[in-house]
Amino acid sequence: MPTPTPGGLPETLRARGYRLTPQRQMVLDAVVELGQGTPEEIGDRVHGISPGVNITTVYRTLELLEQLGLVRHRHFGHGAPMYHASDYDTLHSVCHRCGEVAVIPGELLQPVAQWLVEEHGFALDTGHIALAGLCATCAGDPSAE
Ligand SMILES: [Zn+2]
Numbered sequence: 001m002p003t004p005t006p007g008g009l010p011e012t013l014r015a016r017g018y019r020l021t022p023q024r025q026m027v028l029d030a031v032v033e034l035g036q037g038t039p040e041e042i043g044d045r046v047h048g049i050s051p052g053v054n055i056t057t058v059y060r061t062l063e064l065l066e067q068l069g070l071v072r073h074r075h076f077g078h079g080a081p082m083y084h085a086s087d088y089d090t091l092h093s094v095c096h097r098c099g100e101v102a103v104i105p106g107e108l109l110q111p112v113a114q115w116l117v118e119e120h121g122f123a124l125d126t127g128h129i130a131l132a133g134l135c136a137t138c139a140g141d142p143s144a145e
Pocket residue numbers: 095096097098099100134135136137138139
């Protein structure tokens with residue numbers, strides 16, 4: 001399965017009320033390019049491009065990106081957490097009225113994916129699912145059709 005690049009994310013982040021600052025984009029790019037790395041390794045790479053970014057910012061950015069489902073971390077032994085880009089389990093919801101896009105944790109679809117494979121032998125490609133509906137703004141708008 002090709003790895004979707006988390007490149008088209010500015011709109012997604014804005015839709016969630018986050019701004020994809022150049023720093024955040026840089027940290028995300030560093031994780032994607034490294035494959036996986038500790039916050040220090042990711043920080044080193046970001047530093048190579050932008051020496052002004054400190055490690056605290058890198059830590060905070062990684063936490064934010066993880067909340068958004070864009071990166072994951074795991075621990076190996078007692079070492080520092082290893083961060084990697086999540087390339088398969090990020091879902092999106094799309095408002096079919098205004099087009100707002102939001103990121104949804106892919107784990108939510110796990111029971112569905114499991115049922116499909118058990119009952120139908122159907123392998124759901126959760127990396128390519130967008131759930132259509134109305135965003136909170138449009139759902140509450142009386143002029144919505
Ligand atoms: Zn909407």
